[in-house]
């Protein structure tokens with residue numbers, strides 16, 4: 184299976200730094216001069232008034248991360264839409280629609296595109312299958328370069344979609360005059376650091392995730408919290424956990440905790456917190472711990488300098504703390520293995536969902 188694990192999912196998680204490197208080798212050199220954007224035949228960013236990103240499941244989460252790039256770097260009004268809920272969407276002209284689907288065959292996505300009036304704008308397909316129905320249907324296609332993904336649960340395609348999307352968006356924005364230059368520069372540096380950040384997370388969490396799964400194997404429910412750009416990774420963590428382990432998992436904006444979900448927290452309730460550097464998370468964590476909840480923080484800001492551990496505020500990239508998905512994937516897989524689930528083929532699910 185080309186990896187150290189007996190299951191595809193474990194190997195595909197491990198492959199993520201290589202996938203990130205492949206995406207960056209292919210696309211990063213043509214970001215700055217807008218060549219990547221132009222090669223796709225997309226209209227200049229000045230001619231785009233809004234962006235709508237469409238997808239389902241994990242691809243929708245990648246889409247939410249990508250929406251953050253258009254919104255934060257370009258300040259373009261951007262929304263991420265659940266494809267199955269897009270039927271009554273009001274489409275406006277000069278909209279860039281980015282349709283995200285690793286398989287390119289997801290019926291909900293194709294149906295959402297059927298609802299677009301003619302002359303609404305441009306459809307860009309971001310997919311791992313450039314020979315798919317979605318690719319044929321779109322005005323422009325970008326391959327997310329993940330390579331074949333066999334595990335039903337999307338892992339490396341998620342990372343590939345976020346990075347491919349970020350490269351494309353940053354390319355268009357770089358030459359647009361609409362980009363916030365400081366945010367753009369920070370994003371370009373973060374992009375280059377991504378493969379190392381992903382492999383750092385793999386090394387830091389491999390054993391920890393296994394130990395944690397052993398500890399939490401009897402937990403019946405899990406909460407995942409995040410703020411800002413971190414929220415999407417909390418959502419992805421909860422989705423991976425439920426599909427692989429068949430345990431209940433919810434994600435919430437940490438600020439919503441006090442408006443309801445805090446009632447779920449009891450002695451020992453596992454609460455994953457995706458740390459994107461927002462200092463308000465410290466208060467959220469204190470609220471959980473005061474009720475006896477067990478906080479597992481991913482994406483720590485702690486940095487060791489000369490033997491001292493410093494808590495540094497971090498301004499993360501506009502797509503959020505991508506490397507935090509790694510511990511969440513690892514934990515879900517470890518818990519599922521302990522519960523004797525088939526991690527490559529969770530019950531009731533299919534790799535390609537061709538019914539709407």
Ligand code: F6R
Pocket residue numbers: 239240241242243283284285286287288289292335336337338422423426534535536
């Ligand atoms: C979750 C998962 C699904 C898919 C969703 C969309 O791990 O794999 O949620 O992300 O069915 O599939 P694609 O990307 O093929 O459109």
